[in-house]
Amino acid sequence: MKINRTGVLLVVVLLLLFGLELVSGPAQVPLLTALSDLINGNASISAIILSEVRLPRALLATLVGASLAISGAALQGLLRNPLASPDILGISQTAALFAVLVLYYGLSQYAWFMLPLAALAGGVLAVVLMLALARRIAGTHTIILAGVAISALTGSLTALALNFAPNPYALQEIYYWMLGSVANRSMNEVWLALPFMLAGWALLLYSRNFLDALSLGEDTAQSLGFALKRYSWLVILGVACCTGAAVAVSGSIGFIGLVVPHVLRGTVRAQPGRLLLISLPGGAVLLLLADIIVQWLPSAIELQLGVITAAIGGPFFLYLLLRKRHLFI
Amino acid sequence: MNSQTSVLLSASELSLHAAGTVLLDKVSVQINAGELLAVIGPNGAGKSSLLKLLAGVSTPTTGLIKLGAMSLADCSVTHKARSVAYLEQRPHVYWPLTVRQVVSLGRLPHAGTSLENSALAVQRALVFTGIAALQERLFNTLSEGEKMLVNISRVLATEPRIILADEPTAALDPYHQLLVLELLRTLAGKGQGIMVVLHDLNLAARFCDRLLLLAGGRVLCDGTPEAVLSSGHIAQAYHIDAVYDSITKTVQTKGRL
Numbered sequence: 001m002k003i004n005r006t007g008v009l010l011v012v013v014l015l016l017l018f019g020l021e022l023v024s025g026p027a028q029v030p031l032l033t034a035l036s037d038l039i040n041g042n043a044s045i046s047a048i049i050l051s052e053v054r055l056p057r058a059l060l061a062t063l064v065g066a067s068l069a070i071s072g073a074a075l076q077g078l079l080r081n082p083l084a085s086p087d088i089l090g091i092s093q094t095a096a097l098f099a100v101l102v103l104y105y106g107l108s109q110y111a112w113f114m115l116p117l118a119a120l121a122g123g124v125l126a127v128v129l130m131l132a133l134a135r136r137i138a139g140t141h142t143i144i145l146a147g148v149a150i151s152a153l154t155g156s157l158t159a160l161a162l163n164f165a166p167n168p169y170a171l172q173e174i175y176y177w178m179l180g181s182v183a184n185r186s187m188n189e190v191w192l193a194l195p196f197m198l199a200g201w202a203l204l205l206y207s208r209n210f211l212d213a214l215s216l217g218e219d220t221a222q223s224l225g226f227a228l229k230r231y232s233w234l235v236i237l238g239v240a241c242c243t244g245a246a247v248a249v250s251g252s253i254g255f256i257g258l259v260v261p262h263v264l265r266g267t268v269r270a271q272p273g274r275l276l277l278i279s280l281p282g283g284a285v286l287l288l289l290a291d292i293i294v295q296w297l298p299s300a301i302e303l304q305l306g307v308i309t310a311a312i313g314g315p316f317f318l319y320l321l322l323r324k325r326h327l328f329i
Numbered sequence: 330m331n332s333q334t335s336v337l338l339s340a341s342e343l344s345l346h347a348a349g350t351v352l353l354d355k356v357s358v359q360i361n362a363g364e365l366l367a368v369i370g371p372n373g374a375g376k377s378s379l380l381k382l383l384a385g386v387s388t389p390t391t392g393l394i395k396l397g398a399m400s401l402a403d404c405s406v407t408h409k410a411r412s413v414a415y416l417e418q419r420p421h422v423y424w425p426l427t428v429r430q431v432v433s434l435g436r437l438p439h440a441g442t443s444l445e446n447s448a449l450a451v452q453r454a455l456v457f458t459g460i461a462a463l464q465e466r467l468f469n470t471l472s473e474g475e476k477m478l479v480n481i482s483r484v485l486a487t488e489p490r491i492i493l494a495d496e497p498t499a500a501l502d503p504y505h506q507l508l509v510l511e512l513l514r515t516l517a518g519k520g521q522g523i524m525v526v527l528h529d530l531n532l533a534a535r536f537c538d539r540l541l542l543l544a545g546g547r548v549l550c551d552g553t554p555e556a557v558l559s560s561g562h563i564a565q566a567y568h569i570d571a572v573y574d575s576i577t578k579t580v581q582t583k584g585r586l
Contacts, residue, residue: 080423213437215423216483219386223417224437224487225410270424 004274006267010281014062017288021058022050024295029054052186059190060182061291062284064250065260067197067242068092069283070276072257073264074204075127077211077272078235079134083144085257086243090150091126092252095244096177097154097161098122104165116196120244126150127236179306180253182291193245200241201280207234208273215272253306255313256283262320286312334361336397337491337522338383338413343392345378345546352378354546355392360491360524365517367533368526369557370543371567376526377418379543380493383524384415396491410438414489418496418526420480422468428479429455429464435486447486454485458512474505481512492516494525498532510536530580534558534573542566554578 023031029046037047072085086092102108102118133146158177162170210231213221222228246253260282261275268274290308297303339359345352353375360366360383368376381387383394385401394401396412404412414435422431432454436447455461458478463471468479477497484492494513498506506529514536517523527533533540534554542549542557544566550557558573558580570583 209437209440212434215426216431216434217417217421217423219381219384219417220415220420222386223384223410223413223415224434225406226437227406265424269430270426271430272424 004267004278006264007278007281010278010285014281014285014288017285017292018058018062021061021288021292022054024292025049025054026295053184056185056187056190057182057291058288059187060185060193060249061287063190063193063197064182064246064253065256065283065285065287066280067200067246067283068253068256069260069279069286070201070204071239071242071246072283073261073272073275073279074207074211074235074239075257076261077214077275078232078239079130079143080214081143082262083258084147085255085261086123086239087151087252087254088144088258089126089130089147090152090154091123091130091239091243092247092254092257093151093154093158094126095119095122095240095247096252097158098125099248100158100161100165100173100177104162104167112192116192116245116248119248120196120240122154123240123244123247124236126154127239131232131236175304177251179304180247180251181302181305182250182287183294183302185249189249193249196241196245200238200243200245203234203238203241204276207231207238208276211235211272211276212274250305253287253309255306255309255317256286259313259317260286262317334364336360337362338394338396340379340383340394341392343379343382343389343394345375345382345387346390351546353382353389356543356546356548358541358548358551360522362490362522363517363520364522364539365514365537366522366524366539366541367537368524368541368543369528369530369533370549374543374566375546376543377495378546380415380495380524380526384413384493385409386415407438411487412489413491413493414484414487416480416484416492416494416497418499420476425467425469427464428460428466428468428471428482431468431479432464432482432486435483438487450488451482451486454482457485458482473500474502474508477501477505477509481509485516490521492521492523492525494523496526496528498527498529506532530558530563530571531578534578534580 023029027049029049034046034050037044038051068086075084075086075089076082098118098121099115102114108114129150130147134143155178159174162174167173210221210226213224213226218228260279264278264282265275268278287309290305290312293308294303294305336359341357343353343356356379368379370376382389396404396409401409429451432451436450439447455464458481460475460478460482463475468476471479497509501509510532513523513525537554539552540554540557541551542562549566550562555575560572563569563571564586568586570586571580573580
């Protein structure tokens with residue numbers, strides 16, 4: 001495989017931002033001292049903040065960003081639609097709805113995997129619904145409109161579910177599930193999401209040649225040796241794993257899945273299969289950046305991550321639309 | 330295997346039913362090595378459906394397709410994809426890919442094999458169709474004629490034994506129609522078996538060894554252009570009055586019946 005220069009650059013930037021994320025936050029933590037304390041087993045405050053607060057947050061931002069971006073790239077390839085992404089098609093919101101139902105109606109206490117599994121099931125349901133709709137309504141725009149309807153519906157159901165839940169913090173929680181955040185997480189969330197995300201990445205990367213073949217249409221892809229149903233299911237499951245796990249631990253964060261593939265498409269000469277791998281560091285970089293901005297902004301209460309991803313993603317997307325119209329067919 | 334002609338792909342008694350309609354009714358056909366076979370027939374005769382079945386894109390309701398001596402259903406997906414290349418009607422490329430990228434997609438059935446061989450096969454295909462100079466152009470900026478040459482190159486990059494092409498001359502100017510059929514003729518001369526759907530009876534008569542005339546999902550006639558293009562057959566299939574001149578190999582149409 002050829003080494004992509006943009007890919008290398010992204011990984012370097014990713015490492016830098018990861019380091020920056022570790023030193024961002026309300027308390028001053030000298031990174032080197034904290035690290036040496038951690039290695040030597042000194043339970044200093046710095047070491048505890050680093051390992052219990054900062055590290056899970058940075059890891060989650062990286063994993064969630066990567067997972068949402070690769071999901072977006074895969075969905076755009078599968079539907080051959082440049083406007084597809086987990087949040088625009090309502091997959092994130094459906095996953096959030098299922099997660100909320102499990103979390104606030106007590107099902108999550110039965111087994112640790114109930115929460116991610118429910119989010120994943122929500123993801124699968126939304127993608128299957130989407131594909132069923134895509135078969136019936138062929139146009140690029142109608143599919144997106146259907147997605148908008150699904151996301152509005154599941155979003156409102158989520159709010160409703162939270163309102164009826166025996167929970168005094170409903171309003172705050174709604175805000176979190178709708179916009180997403182990686183603040184105040186522990187390593188538990190990392191271990192909860194990681195296996196599903198890795199499985200999702202593997203499924204999607206395994207399907208990369210199929211997504212390439214799909215750029216010639218379904219019939220030709222099939223004639224090139226790709227069983228359409230089997231591979232579509234692999235992609236659906238992969239997207240559901242990635243998005244479901246991401247949503248289960250961070251709410252539904254928008255724009256990453258849409259913007260990252262678009263920004264990077266030119267660097268892989270628009271090939272859907274190659275876009276998958278490079279979207280991983282791309283998404284991680286964007287989400288880390290957004291989370292660093294969230295922490296640096298001098299606001300009274302910390303902003304939700306989705307606010308910043310939209311604030312960065314929105315204008316950038318408009319710029320791309322105006323400058324590179326040909327990419328959008 | 331037969332000593333005179335080697336049968337690359339054969340279908341016996343293929344039927345295809347969809348939503349209560351019979352699209353194909355007991356169609357039998359074989360594609361021989363070194364032969365250019367045209368499928369002709371009026372709109373809705375089942376030509377495209379037949380090609381999709383043979384390409385393994387859809388599965389027949391009843392009937393058997395054999396690739397060489399093996400049933401197509403028992404072949405590995407990879408073996409099938411390497412042996413049979415399919416060029417669909419009005420092929421579309423969904424992303425801004427270059428000509429070389431599109432042609433390289435024809436190597437997907439060989440994924441995991443030598444990259445050098447793949448690069449060579451792609452280059453050979455581009456040179457064969459005469460579009461090597463266009464390889465860095467974006468596919469969607471090309472003319473219809475150029476696009477078809479790219480698609481033929483994509484099919485060739487697979488290095489298949491059998492090519493199934495669905496109306497490759499539709500939407501092309503006369504120059505490109507002739508060019509495409511000359512290319513297919515040359516490929517047949519090299520031993521590949523080629524089945525091509527055509528609407529232009531003159532092109533079919535002039536370039537093809539054998540014609541398969543379909544009407545209403547059935548085979549009306551299968552044989553040489555002289556045998557198939559009789560006034561009776563044409564009248565029965567197309568409901569037009571036409572005369573075939575076997576010296577000039579042209580069909581003159583006189584009017585609707």
